[in-house]
Amino acid sequence: MDAEIRSQDTRTEPLAIVCGGGAVPAAVAEAALRAGRRVVLFAIRGWADPELVARFPHHWIALGQLGRFVRLARAENCREVVFIGSALRPSLRSMRFDLAALRHLPKAMAMFRGGDDHLLTATARLFEDYGFRLLGAHEVAPEILMPEGAMGQLQPGARENADIARALALIHAIGPFDIGQGAVVADQYVLAVEAAEGTDNMLARIVELRRLGRIPTPVGVGVLVKAPKPGQDNRFDLPAIGPKTVAEVARAGLAGLAVIAGRTIVAEPALVALAAQRAKIFVVGLRDAPR
Amino acid sequence: MDAEIRSQDTRTEPLAIVCGGGAVPAAVAEAALRAGRRVVLFAIRGWADPELVARFPHHWIALGQLGRFVRLARAENCREVVFIGSALRPSLRSMRFDLAALRHLPKAMAMFRGGDDHLLTATARLFEDYGFRLLGAHEVAPEILMPEGAMGQLQPGARENADIARALALIHAIGPFDIGQGAVVADQYVLAVEAAEGTDNMLARIVELRRLGRIPTPVGVGVLVKAPKPGQDNRFDLPAIGPKTVAEVARAGLAGLAVIAGRTIVAEPALVALAAQRAKIFVVGLRDAPR
Numbered sequence: 271m272d273a274e275i276r277s278q279d280t281r282t283e284p285l286a287i288v289c290g291g292g293a294v295p296a297a298v299a300e301a302a303l304r305a306g307r308r309v310v311l312f313a314i315r316g317w318a319d320p321e322l323v324a325r326f327p328h329h330w331i332a333l334g335q336l337g338r339f340v341r342l343a344r345a346e347n348c349r350e351v352v353f354i355g356s357a358l359r360p361s362l363r364s365m366r367f368d369l370a371a372l373r374h375l376p377k378a379m380a381m382f383r384g385g386d387d388h389l390l391t392a393t394a395r396l397f398e399d400y401g402f403r404l405l406g407a408h409e410v411a412p413e414i415l416m417p418e419g420a421m422g423q424l425q426p427g428a429r430e431n432a433d434i435a436r437a438l439a440l441i442h443a444i445g446p447f448d449i450g451q452g453a454v455v456a457d458q459y460v461l462a463v464e465a466a467e468g469t470d471n472m473l474a475r476i477v478e479l480r481r482l483g484r485i486p487t488p489v490g491v492g493v494l495v496k497a498p499k500p501g502q503d504n505r506f507d508l509p510a511i512g513p514k515t516v517a518e519v520a521r522a523g524l525a526g527l528a529v530i531a532g533r534t535i536v537a538e539p540a541l542v543a544l545a546a547q548r549a550k551i552f553v554v555g556l557r558d559a560p561r
Numbered sequence: 562m563d564a565e566i567r568s569q570d571t572r573t574e575p576l577a578i579v580c581g582g583g584a585v586p587a588a589v590a591e592a593a594l595r596a597g598r599r600v601v602l603f604a605i606r607g608w609a610d611p612e613l614v615a616r617f618p619h620h621w622i623a624l625g626q627l628g629r630f631v632r633l634a635r636a637e638n639c640r641e642v643v644f645i646g647s648a649l650r651p652s653l654r655s656m657r658f659d660l661a662a663l664r665h666l667p668k669a670m671a672m673f674r675g676g677d678d679h680l681l682t683a684t685a686r687l688f689e690d691y692g693f694r695l696l697g698a699h700e701v702a703p704e705i706l707m708p709e710g711a712m713g714q715l716q717p718g719a720r721e722n723a724d725i726a727r728a729l730a731l732i733h734a735i736g737p738f739d740i741g742q743g744a745v746v747a748d749q750y751v752l753a754v755e756a757a758e759g760t761d762n763m764l765a766r767i768v769e770l771r772r773l774g775r776i777p778t779p780v781g782v783g784v785l786v787k788a789p790k791p792g793q794d795n796r797f798d799l800p801a802i803g804p805k806t807v808a809e810v811a812r813a814g815l816a817g818l819a820v821i822a823g824r825t826i827v828a829e830p831a832l833v834a835l836a837a838q839r840a841k842i843f844v845v846g847l848r849d850a851p852r
Contacts, residue, residue, distance in 0.1 A: 440735065443734050443738070444735060447727070447734070454756075459757070460740045463735070465745075466770055466775060471766070484757060484758075
């Protein structure tokens with residue numbers, strides 16, 4: 271594991287947390303608070319969960335309201351920013367650009383060409399132009415990272431390890447194309463490759479194909495593997511799993527789920543272990559390959 | 562183009578056509594008849610279209626009834642066999658093995674490990690063990706192959722050509738994993754990669770993601786590319802397109818569809834051109850890369 275563990279941060283300026291969807295943003299905010307750091311959430315309208323956001327000091331912003339973010343974050347005295355939570359790659363038409371963003375419009379338009387990595391790197395640069403420092407969620411909350419080894423009692427067997435190896439090789443091969451971070455392999459047969467649809471939809475597809483008799487392997491065979499793309503910037507868009515992922519893997523009739531230890535966010539570790547135990551699937555953190 | 566064009570075959574022994582789903586098997590049978598060759602269809606129960614099959618001399622067989630096929634094909638005096646039509650990779654449980662197949666069971670089980678290529682190559686060897694010769698559909702019906710250039714009047718533009726190039730590179734990269742033969746790329750962003758779900762389902766996914774606002778590119782941008790895997794045996798499982806594919810590409814809001822000339826089957830070329838014209842999408846046969 272090579273996660274950068276920062277010493278406990280006691281600076282008085284609050285951490286700005288730009289929140290996408292899911293349970294992870296709240297987990298990061300709580301971890302930062304536990305570490306003695308104040309937080310202000312900037313909840314993205316349509317993505318962030320209002321109930322979770324309400325538990326912390328927060329502002330709502332629309333996607334593209336860069337000027338509003340800069341103004342509010344400066345007023346809050348924030349200098350460090352974390353991007354966290356599931357981000358559905360937005361449709362250009364759904365975006366509202368404010369004046370500050372419009373000034374960057376040519377850059378913003380370029381962000382939408384190419385894949386996710388490109389979009390995220392360009393976004394980071396935009397924030398840095400305004401004097402903010404971007405941190406990875408794992409830097410402020412290292413305890414949200416997946417540990418090495420199995421969560422819960424089940425371990426992958428020989429067949430599962432072979433499927434994991436094939437899925438990892440596949441994810442590595444598609445790395446240059448900046449696609450998704452997931453694949454499903456069952457008994458060496460690649461059932462699904464994740465692209466724009468996201469992990470949830472990919473797993474729902476397995477459920478449907480199985481119902482139609484188009485999955486050649488029986489229930490209990492196969493793995494979901496999620497791994498960051500090669501060369502991916504760890505400051506955003508690390509793969510994330512939670513109890514819901516475990517439930518979906520079980521529903522898809524797979525044996526388990528493998529991710530990269532230290533480079534995967536686990537939303538609610540205790541619930542993940544419990545869900546894995548109940549569903550009788552394994553959840554394993556693989557030792558990261560040397561980069 | 563390097564399609565092997567065989568001289569018109571006037572042998573009296575009929576050609577055995579093992580039929581999967583879709584309109585292509587009937588197109589191949591008609592082409593063989595036009596070339597002066599008699600045909601006997603071996604329609605796979607659950608896959609082949611009963612209406613199309615009824616137009617030709619035929620027998621119904623269940624998947625796994627190797628012994629029944631061998632007996633019937635020998636009685637019909639067939640020595641050459643073509644496999645054609647969409648084959649949904651079967652679930653092991655849905656298969657019924659007859660005695661001849663059971664004798665090959667260890668081999669048959671091994672066929673189900675790994676991807677489609679492996680399955681198909683193993684199937685071919687099984688038939689050859691029984692003294693049959695496997696032909697590619699294009700060898701008996703070269704006119705069913707996609708020609709080079711555009712069908713209909715629309716041509717891909719510069720953006721479309723760039724998307725086609727990216728999709729081809731992606732399909733090449735996943736070749737060793739023996740996955741699907743298709744990908745959707747829009748403005749350099751990989752929207753979908755085909756695996757076990759098939760092209761129809763992949764395109765339906767684009768329709769759904771677009772409805773949810775999760776496709777960043779506007780309607781009219783993006784391409785579907787289908788290409789054989791590198792090193793694929795041309796005798797079976799060439800990518801196929803038909804009027805339905807064109808309709809689905811249009812419904813997915815893409816600009817067009819590109820396939821490899823000489824290595825793609827076109828079910829009903831006239832209808833494909835007409836459908837493309839009506840839907841205002843391009844359908845183009847790319848010059849095959851040297852292998």
